[in-house]
Amino acid sequence: MRTPRAGNIRDSRRTPGFKLPGDSCPFCQASGTAHPAPAERFERRTRHRRSALSGAPGSGGRFGSSIFVMAAAPLRVLACGDVEGRLEAIFGRVRAIQAKSGRFDMLLCVGNFFGSTSEAEWAEYRTGAKKAPIPTYVLGANDPDTLSYFPDVSGCELAENITYLGRRGVYSGCSGLQIAYLSGTEAQQQPAPAHCFGAKDVAELKSSLLSAPNFRGVDILLTSPWPRDVGTFANSTGEIDTKKSGSKLVSDLAASLKPRYHFAALEKAYYERLPYRNHMVLQETPQHVTRFIALADVGNTSKKKYLYAFSIVPMSSMDPAELVKQPQDVTENPYRKLRKEAPKSKAALSAEEEPACQFFFDLNKHQGKKRPSDGKERGDSQPKQAKKPPQPTGPCWFCLASPEVEKHLVVSIGTHCYLALAKGGLSPDHVLILPIGHYQSVVDLSSEVLEEVTKYKAALKEFFRSKGKRYVLFERNYRSQHLQLQVIPVPLDLCTSEDIKEAFITQAQEQQIELLEIPEHSDIAQVAQPGTPYFYVELDTGEKLFHRIRGRFPLQFGREVLASEALLAQPQRADWRQCAAQRPEEAAQARAFRRDFEPFDFSLRD
Numbered sequence: 001m002r003t004p005r006a007g008n009i010r011d012s013r014r015t016p017g018f019k020l021p022g023d024s025c026p027f028c029q030a031s032g033t034a035h036p037a038p039a040e041r042f043e044r045r046t047r048h049r050r051s052a053l054s055g056a057p058g059s060g061g062r063f064g065s066s067i068f069v070m071a072a073a074p075l076r077v078l079a080c081g082d083v084e085g086r087l088e089a090i091f092g093r094v095r096a097i098q099a100k101s102g103r104f105d106m107l108l109c110v111g112n113f114f115g116s117t118s119e120a121e122w123a124e125y126r127t128g129a130k131k132a133p134i135p136t137y138v139l140g141a142n143d144p145d146t147l148s149y150f151p152d153v154s155g156c157e158l159a160e161n162i163t164y165l166g167r168r169g170v171y172s173g174c175s176g177l178q179i180a181y182l183s184g185t186e187a188q189q190q191p192a193p194a195h196c197f198g199a200k201d202v203a204e205l206k207s208s209l210l211s212a213p214n215f216r217g218v219d220i221l222l223t224s225p226w227p228r229d230v231g232t233f234a235n236s237t238g239e240i241d242t243k244k245s246g247s248k249l250v251s252d253l254a255a256s257l258k259p260r261y262h263f264a265a266l267e268k269a270y271y272e273r274l275p276y277r278n279h280m281v282l283q284e285t286p287q288h289v290t291r292f293i294a295l296a297d298v299g300n301t302s303k304k305k306y307l308y309a310f311s312i313v314p315m316s317s318m319d320p321a322e323l324v325k326q327p328q329d330v331t332e333n334p335y336r337k338l339r340k341e342a343p344k345s346k347a348a349l350s351a352e353e354e355p356a357c358q359f360f361f362d363l364n365k366h367q368g369k370k371r372p373s374d375g376k377e378r379g380d381s382q383p384k385q386a387k388k389p390p391q392p393t394g395p396c397w398f399c400l401a402s403p404e405v406e407k408h409l410v411v412s413i414g415t416h417c418y419l420a421l422a423k424g425g426l427s428p429d430h431v432l433i434l435p436i437g438h439y440q441s442v443v444d445l446s447s448e449v450l451e452e453v454t455k456y457k458a459a460l461k462e463f464f465r466s467k468g469k470r471y472v473l474f475e476r477n478y479r480s481q482h483l484q485l486q487v488i489p490v491p492l493d494l495c496t497s498e499d500i501k502e503a504f505i506t507q508a509q510e511q512q513i514e515l516l517e518i519p520e521h522s523d524i525a526q527v528a529q530p531g532t533p534y535f536y537v538e539l540d541t542g543e544k545l546f547h548r549i550r551g552r553f554p555l556q557f558g559r560e561v562l563a564s565e566a567l568l569a570q571p572q573r574a575d576w577r578q579c580a581a582q583r584p585e586e587a588a589q590a591r592a593f594r595r596d597f598e599p600f601d602f603s604l605r606d
Contacts, residue, residue, distance in 0.1 A: 074311035075177055076104045077220075078134075081265040081295030081306040082111035085118030087125060089299045093307060095133050104309070106135045108179070110295065111224050111265025113138040114146040122149070125159040132161035140167060140183030141195040142224050142266065153194075168197065168205045170218070176314035180205065180257050181222040185266070186247040202249045206256045210527050214519050217258030217278065217288060219315050226264045227251035230292055232334035234273045240294075254290070255335035256526065260315065262292045263308070270296045270305040276331045280447060284523060286324040288315070400436045408587045411594045414603040416449040417456060421590050424576035426488050426563060428589045429467075431460065433485040441477040442485070443525050443532070453485065455602050461540045463600040464489045471540050472500055474558040475524075478533040478549050488562055495567055497541050503566040504537055504545055511554065515545045 078097070083090050090109075098104060114122065124130040138158070141147045149158070155166030165171060171179040182205060187196035209215055227250040231242035245267065254262055258278040275289040296304035315323060400410075400418055411431065412419040422430045433456050435449050445453065457473070464471050469489035477483075490500065501517075508515035515537075518527055524546065528534050533549035535557065547553075554560070556574060561567065563574040573579050581589075598604065 074313045075106070075175060076102075076309070076311050078104050078107045079261075079263045079293065079295065079308045079310075080107060080109045080298065081270075082268070082297035083109055083113045083115075083138075084111075084297055085113075085115035085121060086298045087118075087121045090307075091133055093298075097307075097309070098133065104134055106137060107132070108220070108222055108263065109136060109138040110222050110263045111139070111297070112142055112146065114141075114149045116145060118146075118149070125162065128160060132159070134161065136162045137165055137171070137179075137222075138162065139165060139181060139222060139224055142185050144193065144195055147194055165222070168201050170205075170208060176316040177220070177312070178218045178315065179220045179222060180209065180218045180253075180259065182250070182253060183224070185225050186249050197249065199249060202253050206253065209257060211516065213517050216315060216519060217260065219260050219312060221254060221257055221259035221262040223247075223250050223253070223262070223264050224266050225250050226267060226294055227254050227262070227292070227335070230254075230273060230334050233276070233332045234334060237271050237273075238269060240267050240269050240271065251335045254292075255333070258287065259290055260288055261310070261312070262290060264292070264294050265297070267294060268297050268300065268304070269294060274329050274331050275327055276333050277326070278333060280450075286326065288323050289326060289330050400434070406583075406586075408583065409590050411590055411597060412456075412601050412603050414452050414456070416452045419456060419460075419597075421586070421593060422486065422576070423586070424579035424581070426559060426568065426570065426573055426579070429464075429489055429593055431487050431593070433457070433460075433473075433487060435483055439483045440481060441483050441530070441534075442475060442523075443477070443528050443530050445483070457487075457540075459597075459600045459602055460487055463597055464540075466600075467596075468492050470497065472562060473538040473540075474536065476535050476553070476555070476558060477528075478535065478553050479555060486558065490562070490567060497539050497543065500539060500567060501543060501545065503564065504561050506566075507557075507561050507564065508547065511557070513547055513553070513557070515547045518544045518546045 078094060080090055090107075094104070094107060125132065140150050140153075150156075150164050152164070153167050155164050155169070157163050165179075165181045166183065168182045169180070171181060182197055182201065184195050184197045187193065187198045190198065192198040192201075209218065226240070226242065226246035228246040228248045229242055229251055230246065231237040231240075250264070271292075271294040273292040275291045277289060278287040279285065293308055295308060296302075296306045298306050300306065400413070406423070409423065410418055410420045413436075416437070417433060417435050420432050420434065421428075422432050425431075433453055435445065435453075437449070439445055439449065442450070442453070460471055467489070469491050471487050471489050473485055473487045475483070475485050495503075505515055513535075524534070524536055524544075527546055528548065533553070535547045535549060535553060537545040537558065559576070560574045563570045563572075565571060
């Protein structure tokens with residue numbers, strides 16, 4: 001079912017009537033169960049939310065469960081800016097909208113829900129003398145003056161139909177709608193005050209979601225502060241300078257969680273940004289867009305919009321093709337520049353650095369030499385390259401410009417990358433994809449280099465398939481200084497893609513390595529920040545397995561799995577040192593590969 005475009009039902013003057021189930025709870029809609037009493041309903045929601053955060057399989061959270069039911073109709077949602085204690089004003093407006101346009105399922109409040117003069121109005125709702133007209137969900141305090149209104153940091157029911165979501169978390173339920181939330185403002189000091197959030201809060205919230213298999217994004221993200229730089233590539237933000245105001249941590253959160261809707265407040269302004277992409281065009285599989293909406297304060301004298309109405313089908317219930325449709329006014333992602341500027345690891349090779357693991361370089365010959373500067377690469381000016389890649393802090397034997405590289409093993413040179421046979425490879429056609437410039441990992445690559453890596457992957461897939469083989473690619477960003485993508489072909493009649501995946505997962509479990517499957521439409525940059533040690537496997541089907549390295553990691557793990565009896569059945573070749581060949585033999589293998597690969601080599605045609 002298609003989700004109506006944001007703004008189709010923004011206010012009562014343009015909202016058509018809808019017929020939805022009577023007084024069903026938005027988190028139990030279409031479940032066929034009786035609507036629970038408020039206390040019972042809150043306990044159910046709290047259980048779902050905490051299960052989602054703990055990652056318990058089979059819970060009512062993001063992993064799904066036996067009580068999960070696809071929503072049969074769009075949920076109708078209201079989002080509100082700073083209420084600041086004006087409860088009668090906001091709830092009166094909600095009643096008026098519902099009287100004219102039909103019932104809404106929930107009200108989501110961002111910014112300051114309470115104000116300095118809240119107590120008198122709040123007492124009537126707290127004691128039950130008055131009741132919110134629809135289930136209302138609020139964020140926590142943004143200043144120390146209102147902390148007392150929120151007795152439980154993990155979330156609680158403040159009054160009938162009014163729920164405090166909590167400090168941070170993921171709100172999921174039977175309808176399938178998934179709401180991520182972060183209360184407070186960004187801390188300017190450590191430790192963070194009770195009304196603020198810090199980098200740890202954002203990291204834990206991201207981790208709770210990104211570690212889930214098949215994560216595509218969340219339906220809604222609620223924060224009080226605006227994200228920094230949200231106005232980049234977009235329509236005018238008016239008087240708000242998003243390069244100076246807003247939170248960088250919120251920007252990072254939004255970039256990672258990819259919400260379909262992101263609401264914020266605090267700036268006393270209304271701003272609806274043009275929708276932005278969550279993928280790189282022509283380089284990544286299309287994903288859904290994000291719509292950021294900032295709302296003004298309730299009852300403001302300037303008549304700025306403080307209430308926003310929309311309908312939404314939970315992502316989990318949508319047809320994938322419908323979900324990723326791109327509107328005509330979509331823009332680039334405003335946070336890409338911010339992510340590229342994230343601090344990169346400057347860790348040098350340690351004593352545990354593997355001297356030449358499966359590469360075509362001999363690191364034992366030139367340990368005392370200083371690596372010369374790169375100079376020009378193939379004489380190309382590379383007009384697309386926005387800036388030069390970072391330079392190595394010490395000798396790097398992986399940059400193509402280094403005179404120590406054994407160039408007799410190079411089989412193809414593009415504009416930004418090249419291919420070379422591996423020294424001591426598992427097979428004569430074990431090949432490496434490497435950037436010409438100095439990059440530590442895939443996560444660090446510029447868009448131009450990543451685009452050419454993708455081209456080489458496609459060319460190798462076609463080449464190996466013509467030989468009756470499928471490739472397995474892996475990267476180990478650990479104890480290494482320069483990116484190496486190892487590509488090893490496996491005969492099609494020897495094993496299936498499922499066999500390969502199972503072999504990696506089984507051997508990982510035996511060594512207590514947590515190897516998780518990540519969505520095919522996601523890339524490694526979405527689950528690992530620059531400088532993060534990791535290991536990942538990619539099949540030519542697009543399936544990916546990922547491990548975040550937190551301690552020690554077996555340097556030969558990828559090769560050991562492929563050489564095992566379960567796959568290539570060549571355990572004696574698990575150590576590259578046992579597979580070394582003489583230079584004439586290596587040169588002959590490179591010539592043969594270069595000749596066979598030539599019809600598939602795009603670098604010869606570009």
